[in-house]
Amino acid sequence: MTDAPAVGQSTARSDARSKVTGEARYAFDHAVPDMLFGAVVRSTRPHATIEEIEKDQALAIEGVAGVVTAQDLGDLFPRFGHLIADHPILAIDKVNYMGEPVALVLGETIHAASDGADAVVVRYSDLPVMADMETALAEGATLIHPATYPKGDSAFEEAITEPRDDNVAHEASLEWGDVDAALADAAVVVETTVKYPKLYAYAMEPYNALSTVNEEGLEVITTAQHPFMVRDDLARIFSIPLSKVRVRSPLLGGGYGSKSYTKVEPLASVGSWYSGRPVKVALSAE
């Protein structure tokens, strides 16, 4: 009927050749002139107050261009998150999980940034650990977040609204029919608890982002599956129009869902905003 050469024939992928020659460039492979590298200092405590972050030893290392913490973010909106913006870019006064970013060290080379990160000293005071759901939901459990955060469109507002009294992030309900009646009427009722282990999809390309923030706006090259969501988070952080934020996802080295939502783009972006230069943050698989 029509000239449809692709139908009924085996057709090579349009990008296969560039992938087998090594020419294909992933976000991981990008670099720009004048770029700084960002190395993340992460929390070694599961739940703790940050007493002090010592930058001096890091700043004394040759090639270290700066050390960014939450206190350096000025008027920037300090959190991101798709449904609820409850994810601090850099830990604010306390850490809520092992590995939470506490500081971003900027270096002229990846080595300088890494050596700087090794040299940052953080002092913590431990808070009660709630390592499972039951403990976190129990009566009188220590609050992890200081107050509620607005959701959806109102998340663009900065103000934290009300104090909270539990650790429930969000409740959603999906229901139809009369469940109680159905259960009462059933011949047999089976109840069970299912536990899932943590899963990591392990896309071969590590998380990474290369961000440039200047008067014209923000451009980030990143391995993101949902670039529009990332754009929204970044626009909110910097209080700039969506049209001034450009998110480029050139080619992903795997995702499978693990690269949905915003990851290290805010870190790279605040690094660039702080230093006035492009900043690349690339994590290891660890």
Add this chain to the structure above:
Amino acid sequence: MTAETSIEIRPVVNGMSHTSIVKPRVTVAEYLRDYLGLTGTKTSCEVEVCGVCSVIVDGLPVSGCAALAADLDGKTVTTVEGLATGDTLSHLQQAFIETFATQCGFCTPGFLVMGTALLAANPQPSRDDVMEYLEGNICRCTGYRPIIEAVLLAAERMAAPQ
């Protein structure tokens, strides 16, 4: 003897001679990617189990993430960028395209390098030989079968009379 903090190396990479000065801590993968701009070789696990950093040094397969650039002096290195001859892809590269052995493609350079090393050492590998040789490379997209088929297809073509 004094310890050196700056090492001069003269490797030949994909047929091209280089003279570089590197610190001891620079890995082969960093050298190829950041010093020479050859970003075809990747890094991921950084503990020698995933294979995306595989390169060939003096005929032997090497993990770029766990080898020092300082050891490359006088050595011959082949990366994925060196497998084709001009515009002509190698049999293995061509086979990868035909069997759909590449999806996201991040693992592809490592598999191509290891496949090339295998076929150089064993031009007629059995399916088991291929699977064993590639057990140090991880692919998260294809399920491996098309990769194994590609290596066997390339072996077949390389053995065929020209």
Add this chain to the structure above:
Amino acid sequence: MSVLPPFALHRPSTITEALEALSFDDMPLGGGTELLLAMRMRMLRPDSLVNIKNIPELHTLEIDGDHLVIGGAVTHQTAAEHPLVVDQLPILRRVLLEVGNPRIRASGTLAGNLIFAEPKSDVIPILLALDATVTLVSSRGPRNMTIDELILGPYYAAREPDELLSEIRIPLGRVLRAVYLKYQTMERPTVGVAALDHDSDGDVVRRVVIGAATELPVRHDFSPGEPIEGKSIAETMEIVPDIAGSERYKRHVVAIYVDRALAALDREERA
């Protein structure tokens, strides 16, 4: 991505030069397949590394009397392919080809494997089964020891910081038949069983060495006709539970693999 910490590099061309450089803060670098990873994780931060790969004497692979001598820089791949090993110690070849993956075999050294003393090593059980000895040299002179004198515990070998493992010596002509079976679902084996029949002054001794399941490999010798049951051997072992399985699970697997190794040994013709 992560990077190695900073360090200086010594590049000796003789053993003497290497020994002058070695100390607690100046560690020997062979293939680096474990050392560099430990440094990347900041578990080790030596001031310098002493690259031993360019020292010709450490690449020895030859017969000395009735022993095979393997130098401290010989890689798993080189040893596995060497005609002397293929001919005189084929079980060693079979085991070395099981180590890691082709890249690790091409760089990693037998000496490095011993010094790292990984409890799940494939190399340590087979060298123990073969009655291998090693020489550690320093400016104070050489020390010879057996594998069980060298391997003191998990990641703990009896090397002083200024010593270099310069050679491994394996007695020849004793192995009548041998097998190595391992069960592995992740990066390291859950259990590895080396089983061999060897000539001990005219008597045939059956030896079983079980690695990976306990802190140190376990060796049992049996006289001809003595019954061997995987279950009873496994019952006496101090199994270490970890990510590869619980104590109960591993004990069960160890028992099965000992029995399978012995059955394979009965069918085996190769040494």
